[in-house]
Amino acid sequence: MSIATPSEVTFDAFDPGMRADPYPAYRRVRDAAALLPYQFGDVPVTLVTRYEECAAVLTGSEWGHGYSAGISPFRDATAAIPGSFVRMDPPQHGRYRKLVSKAFTPRTIGDLTPLAGRVVDDLVSAALRRGGLDILADLAVPLAVAMIPVRLLGADPGLGADFRQWQLAIARGSDPDWLLGAAEVAARTAAAGACMTYFGELVARKRAEPTADLLSELIAAGVDGAGLTAPEIIGLSLLLLVAGMETSINLIGNGMLALLRNPDQWDLLRRRPELIAPALDEMLRYDAPTQFTIRVALADTELGGKQFRRGDGVVILTGSAGRDDRVFAEADTFDVTRYAGNQPARKHLGFSLGIHFCVGAPLARLEAETAIQALLERAPRLELATETVEYQPSLIHRGIVSLPVSL
Ligand code: HEM
Structure with a gap:
């Protein structure tokens, strides 16, 4: 799995040892080369390490997923789910995306704002009464459950623990199969089965x-005049559950960890709460919940001086791109003002770019802004209860297991 780069830097993009802090290794490999040959399981691919090349692939129409054309070298479980448009190319991609986008318009998000406020208020009040808080288990997770399966999909509120367990197993299972143990593959299969059974019953209801x-709305709507099939609606529910929960939970976890490890930034945000929106962008750049994604050349093309043939695969290290100092000044510094003012920094890749740009970004921002603002206001002297941070096993998704704080 590890490779020797042109300047003999060895790098293993998916070494579990990198979970706690992958950023020094990303820097070494970025400095060695923008593009590196890499053995992705049994698929030879190219790793894309620097911002400009990552952004060029994400926005280039000659890049996509290639499943409908039958040219993808990747065997990705997500692509097999009906309706799972995150791995589709135009024109199919656009049809599903248009239907789902209705849930994330400024008006719909405006309607969801009071609910997010009430949920966070109750959770923070309970923590203050108890005198202790785990930012993941007591705030980010129940908030994501309330907003995504319960509010967005209309699922039963009593099943919060099941949703969390299913989405965690499926999120770990979105890592390439060759990185998973047999137990993890079995857990993914069981969770996907339970989830599909549940959403199948819910769709019927x-x-x-x-x-x-x-x-x-999805049940009532049609794609090009024809109704969505039950497997498509179930697949879309699964996609929204996993793409939405794991990531928005990890934005709050990773973002709060960065703030608490940089108390000057926490204090600055307390004094200037209007910086919350740019602070979220900085969190998505500095320690992104999604660390990499994949693409396939849909036609012969060139990138960074290298020729690619139709069907060639690339792994785009968006987590590395966020720390590229060719684009971001003092890229390893966490600075909540970086995206503020008249000359904000270049767009981060935390929500990707191009046609697959995260459709749920407005909801993710609403959740994180509401949760972090409530902590700034109601628990201003928050401190980390422990310096030891344990990471989830996932590699695509970067998130911590728990974040206990003293109030
Ligand atoms: C901080 C939270 C989030 C992060 C960091 C995030 C990140 C991403 C990224 C990087 C992609 C693009 C993947 C690629 O280009 O291959 C994406 C796409 C997507 N996200 Fe998010 N996401 C977040 C929250 C959400 C939420 C809350 C939802 C919905 C409830 C959601 C639903 C989706 C969907 C459906 C796609 C596929 C879009 C497409 O292919 O057109 N995400 N997200």
Whole structure:
């Protein structure tokens, strides 16, 4: 798995030892080369390490996923799910995306804002009464459950622990199969099965009795005049559950960890709460919840002086691009003002770029802004209860297991 770069830097992009802090290794490999040959399981691919080349692939129409054309070298479990447009190319991609986008318009997000406020308020009040808080288990997770499966998909609020367990197993299972143990593959299969059974029953219920949520809208809507099939609606629910929960939980976890490890930035945000929106962008650049993604050349093309043939695969290290000092000044410094003012920094790749730019970004921002603002206001003297941070095993998704703080 590890490779020798042109300047003899050895690098293993997926070494579990890098989980705690992958950034020094990203720097070494970025400085060695923008593009590196890499053995991705049994698939030879190219790793893309620097910002400019990552952004060029994400925005270039000659790059995509290639599953519908039958040219992808990747065997990705996500691509097999009906309706899972994150791994689709135009024109299919656009049809599904258009339907789902309705849930994330400024108006819909405006309607969700009071709910997010109430949920966070209750969770922070309970923590203050108890005198202790785990930012993941007591705040980020229940908030994501309330907003995504329960509010967006209209699922049963009593199943919060199941949703978390299913999405964690499926999120770990989105790592390439050759990185997973047999138990993890079995856990993914079981979780996906349980999830599909649950959403299958829910779709039948909503078909009989529609409610005010995206799931009922998807049932009522059609793709190009034709209705979505039940497997497509179930697949879309699964995609939204996993793409939405794991990432928005990890934005709050990784972001709060950065703030608490940089108390000057926490104090600055307390004094200038209007910096919260740019601070979220800085969190997405500095310690992104999604660390890499994949693409395939849809036609013969050139990138960074290298020729690619149709069907060649690349792994785009977006987590590395965020720390590229060719683009970001003092890239290893966490600075909540970087995206503020008249000359904000270059767009980070935390939500990707191009046609697959995260459709749920407005909801992710709403959740993180509401949670972090409540802590700034109501628990201003927050401190880390421990210096030891344990990371989830996932490599695509970067997130911590728990973040206990003293209030
Ligand atoms: C901080 C939180 C989030 C992060 C960091 C994040 C990150 C991303 C990234 C990097 C992609 C693009 C992947 C690629 O280009 O290959 C993406 C796409 C997507 N995200 Fe998010 N996401 C977040 C929250 C959400 C939420 C809350 C939802 C929905 C509830 C969501 C739903 C989706 C969907 C459906 C796609 C596929 C879009 C497409 O292919 O057109 N995400 N997200």
